[in-house]
Amino acid sequence: xxxxxxxxxxxxxxxxxxxxxxxxxxxxxxxxxxxxxxAIVGENGAGKSTLLKxxxxxxKADEGRIIWNGEPLHAGSPREALERGIxxxxxxxxxxPNLSVAANIFAGREITGPAGWLRGAEMRSRxxxxxxxxxxxIDPAALAESLPAAHRQLLQVARALAFxxxxxxxxxxxxxxxxxxxxxxxxxxxxxxxxxxTILYVSHRLPEVFRLCDxxxxxxxxxxxxxxxxxxxxxDRVVRAMVGRDLPHRADDAGAxxxxxxxxxxxxxxxxxCFRDVSFSVRAGEIVxxxxxxxxxxxxxIETIFGLFAAQAGSILIEGKAVHLRSACDAARxxxxxxxxxxxxxxxxxxxxxxxxxxxxxxxxxxTRLIRPAxxxxxxxxxxxxxxxxxxxxxxxxxxxxxxNQQKVVLAKWLATRPAVLMLDEPTKGVDVGAKFEIHxxxxxxxxxxxxxxxxxSDLPEVLSLAHRVIVMRExxxxxxxxxxxxxxxxxMHLATTDLKAAS
Amino acid sequence: MTRTRRAWHVRELSTxxxxxxxxxxxxxxxxxxxxxxxxxxxxxxxxxxxxxSSIYGIAAIGAAIVIISGGxxxxxxxxxxxxxxxxxxLFVEAGWGLGPSILxxxxxxxxxxxxxxxLIVAVKLPPFIAxxxxxxxxxxxxxxxxxxxxxxxxxxxxxxxxPFGLPQDWVPPVIMIxxxxxxxxxxxxxNWGRGIFSVGGNETxxxxxxxAVGRLKTSVYVLSGVLAAAAGVVLTFxxxxxxxDLATGYELDIIASAVVGGASLSGGRGSVxxxxxxxxxxxxxxxxxPQIPGATFYDRLIVGAVVIxxxxxxxxxxKRGE
Numbered sequence: 102x103x104x105x106x107x108x109x110x111x112x113x114x115x116x117x118x119x120x121x122x123x124x125x126x127x128x129x130x131x132x133x134x135x136x137x138x139x140a141i142v143g144e145n146g147a148g149k150s151t152l153l154k155x156x157x158x159x160x161k162a163d164e165g166r167i168i169w170n171g172e173p174l175h176a177g178s179p180r181e182a183l184e185r186g187i188x189x190x191x192x193x194x195x196x197x198p199n200l201s202v203a204a205n206i207f208a209g210r211e212i213t214g215p216a217g218w219l220r221g222a223e224m225r226s227r228x229x230x231x232x233x234x235x236x237x238x239i240d241p242a243a244l245a246e247s248l249p250a251a252h253r254q255l256l257q258v259a260r261a262l263a264f265x266x267x268x269x270x271x272x273x274x275x276x277x278x279x280x281x282x283x284x285x286x287x288x289x290x291x292x293x294x295x296x297x298x299t300i301l302y303v304s305h306r307l308p309e310v311f312r313l314c315d316x317x318x319x320x321x322x323x324x325x326x327x328x329x330x331x332x333x334x335x336x337d338r339v340v341r342a343m344v345g346r347d348l349p350h351r352a353d354d355a356g357a358x359x360x361x362x363x364x365x366x367x368x369x370x371x372x373x374x375c376f377r378d379v380s381f382s383v384r385a386g387e388i389v390x391x392x393x394x395x396x397x398x399x400x401x402x403i404e405t406i407f408g409l410f411a412a413q414a415g416s417i418l419i420e421g422k423a424v425h426l427r428s429a430c431d432a433a434r435x436x437x438x439x440x441x442x443x444x445x446x447x448x449x450x451x452x453x454x455x456x457x458x459x460x461x462x463x464x465x466x467x468x469t470r471l472i473r474p475a476x477x478x479x480x481x482x483x484x485x486x487x488x489x490x491x492x493x494x495x496x497x498x499x500x501x502x503x504x505x506n507q508q509k510v511v512l513a514k515w516l517a518t519r520p521a522v523l524m525l526d527e528p529t530k531g532v533d534v535g536a537k538f539e540i541h542x543x544x545x546x547x548x549x550x551x552x553x554x555x556x557x558x559s560d561l562p563e564v565l566s567l568a569h570r571v572i573v574m575r576e577x578x579x580x581x582x583x584x585x586x587x588x589x590x591x592x593x594m595h596l597a598t599t600d601l602k603a604a605s
Numbered sequence: 606m607t608r609t610r611r612a613w614h615v616r617e618l619s620t621x622x623x624x625x626x627x628x629x630x631x632x633x634x635x636x637x638x639x640x641x642x643x644x645x646x647x648x649x650x651x652x653x654x655x656x657x658s659s660i661y662g663i664a665a666i667g668a669a670i671v672i673i674s675g676g677x678x679x680x681x682x683x684x685x686x687x688x689x690x691x692x693x694x695l696f697v698e699a700g701w702g703l704g705p706s707i708l709x710x711x712x713x714x715x716x717x718x719x720x721x722x723x724l725i726v727a728v729k730l731p732p733f734i735a736x737x738x739x740x741x742x743x744x745x746x747x748x749x750x751x752x753x754x755x756x757x758x759x760x761x762x763x764x765x766x767x768p769f770g771l772p773q774d775w776v777p778p779v780i781m782i783x784x785x786x787x788x789x790x791x792x793x794x795x796n797w798g799r800g801i802f803s804v805g806g807n808e809t810x811x812x813x814x815x816x817a818v819g820r821l822k823t824s825v826y827v828l829s830g831v832l833a834a835a836a837g838v839v840l841t842f843x844x845x846x847x848x849x850d851l852a853t854g855y856e857l858d859i860i861a862s863a864v865v866g867g868a869s870l871s872g873g874r875g876s877v878x879x880x881x882x883x884x885x886x887x888x889x890x891x892x893x894x895p896q897i898p899g900a901t902f903y904d905r906l907i908v909g910a911v912v913i914x915x916x917x918x919x920x921x922x923x924k925r926g927e
Contacts, residue, residue, distance in 0.1 A: 157813075159813070178815065179812070179813050179814065179815045180815025183815055189813070191813065196807065196810060197802070197803050197806035197807050197810055197811075197873070198806055198807065198873070199802060199805070199806035199873035199874055200799075200802060200803065200806055200873075204799060204802075204803075208799075208803050208810070208811070208814045208816065209803075209811070209814035209815040209816045210814075210815070211796050211799060213795075213796045216795065217795045217796035217797055218794060218795055218796075219794055219795060219796055219799060221794075
């Protein structure tokens with residue numbers, strides 16, 4: 102437990118919350134000092150979002166209190182929470198795409214004259230001042246949907262600031278941001294801290310947490326585990342507290358033997374303006390990472406290989422044979438599988454039970470047209486067990502699963518087709534450490550069984566620990582390849598960020 | 606600075622351009638032989654077009670606002686009929702005064718809108734289903750009240766009656782234009798309208814921003830009901846009778862006008878002025894086509910094609926704008 106402190110700061114006292122039979126929070130108590138940057142970490146389902154929802158007034162606690170500077174908070178609605186100075190920046194970017202930047206910033210608390218007349222000019226000029234303060238070159242009259250993702254995220258921070266928030270809550274704010282954009286966000290957060298704003302930072306990304314936060318509170322299964330000082334906490338210690346066990350360390354494998362046959366080869370593939378003249382190959386049993394900054398053309402490349410888009414030039418060979426893939430269905434029949442980046446939008450059918458979700462690619466590829474419920478049921482049950490998917494059963498809907506388990510469903514449905522080449526686009530984006538480890542384990546196991554794996558990832562530590570070989574892309578071109586020990590953080594980032602043509 | 610699109614609306618402008626092109630086309634096509642009066646391009650005909658369009662136009666203001674809020678209202682056609690029947694019945698049969706009869710009709714519209722709102726906001730039915738039900742109920746009530754009769758309003762009106770000192774034909778257009786300007790201002794310059802755009806753009810975000818989503822949605826459907834009732838009163842006096850099977854299928858023409866005027870059925874986008882201009886586009890078609898021999902039979906087909914062409918053009922323009 103944290104040391105007993107005075108009235109200053111934000112105290113969570115004995116919070117309980119159940120949703121039906123599920124107990125989301127059990128006797129959670131901890132203290133956040135005023136003006137500190139405090140991280141809340143935990144696996145999916147640890148109770149972080151419930152805690153934030155109670156703080157934001159969206160959900161009412163069954164028991165317990167939240168005390169802010171000596172006074173109990175009874176936020177019954179998001180509006181009240183805002184009036185008490187609690188600003189929220191949500192994970193899913195909650196903005197009004199159809200409104201201007203200024204209208205977004207003042208949504209719900211517009212500056213108005215008599216009868217609700219909007220003082221547009223005043224709101225725009227105040228927005229201008231606010232954005233200048235954050236060093237954001239955004240036009241207050243621009244439509245929110247025309248802004249890049251990072252700016253939309255920062256817009257929410259600006260929105261919280263417009264109302265002089267004393268507590269700013271950020272829920273996974275960097276999921277959609279590049280490193281440079283993250284740096285920008287962090288600079289803004291540090292500035293706020295200097296102004297005395299108390300910051301609650303929720304993130305899966307431990308390196309960020311260590312970079313930014315003074316103290317770290319760990320939740321597990323709806324319970325408070327401990328609050329650690331950054332100075333004394335280590336990465337391993339936090340992970341251990343989150344998962345409640347030691348994660349096994351990575352067994353070093355040597356990678357695919359050089360004589361293994363080439364499973365996928367790409368020759369001079371172009372689809373302007375996304376990428377051009379891309380050539381590389383992946384051998385059976387090899388894990389190759391495709392690294393590059395956002396916008397370097399990686400996702401477009403593997404989507405083209407998967408037959409979703411037509412290439413303008415070049416050829417694709419699978420196990421030595423040239424193939425012409427006109428659709429994803431062709432690609433799947435040819436032995437390719439793609440686990441897409443946005444599993445919510447591209448990977449899952451939220452209206453269908455797991456047993457349908459898990460068998461969709463397999464059944465679509467097979468010759469049988471009749472659905473046999475008993476066989477589906479058995480096969481889905483087998484997949485759920487084999488992949489250790491935490492779900493109530495084959496009848497569960499994807500909605501009831503955590504992010505990591507949803508991702509496992511998408512992996513499982515493609516691996517059920519026994520692909521020769523497995524392509525994964527950001528496979529661990531937004532999943533917790535435990536699930537991340539399991540997904541890595543699955544990829545390694547598939548590779549060991551002879552599947553060629555091509556992984557697109559922006560997570561550099563992941564790339565370095567997982568891949569036998571790293572291909573670096575920049576602005577649609579292959580910048581270079583790094584094998585095994587050559588692939589260090591510096592070497593990869595150097596390739597990804599420098600313009601080789603300009604340097605030579 | 607990154608390239609961004611400004612939140613500036615040119616949608617009404619493109620609708621005006623289409624309307625002008627349409628008028629120019631019919632003006633050219635129906636050009637009379639030398640010495641004869643133009644059958645289409647004349648002041649009297651313009652007032653006629655405006656008069657008949659205002660029935661749709663007044664209701665389309667409400668429809669546009671509902672669509673901007675992310676909903677849909679299928680009840681206006683039926684509410685128009687019910688309001689006409691109530692107004693006509695009270696005025697002709699019960700011998701009420703003109704003012705009280707009109708007020709009663711508007712009250713019926715309010716109640717119908719309130720019923721839709723209740724089903725959508727409190728019972729949480731999808732707007733399509735809720736308003737489909739209300740459409741049936743209101744149309745049914747109109748039939749129950751009239752039992753196949755109709756109320757002859759024109760017989761009881763004093764000849765040469767000039768409301769507000771205007772010629773009778775001018776009254777509906779003036780009401781439509783005044784309401785359109787009023788609600789356009791309310792939607793673009795007032796907090797209420799901004800709230801409706803917010804709800805239509807992202808309802809969850811609106812809730813999280815402390816916007817009173819339920820109250821706003823209620824106001825939108827009630828307004829749509831009142832405006833439909835006002836359109837019903839206008840129709841009753843324009844046609845000279847209150848009848849239960851009037852305005853059948855109008856709800857779709859009204860929705861089409863709002864969409865042609867720039868409203869997006871996924872919500873968050875649209876314009877009240879655009880919707881009214883949209884009704885004029887259809888009003889001109891309905892007026893000019895019968896003057897072309899044989900073209901009457903093509904009326905519905907042309908209206909359908911026009912909806913598709915205009916919306917597709919709009920999407921292409923929007924894409925190029927990005």
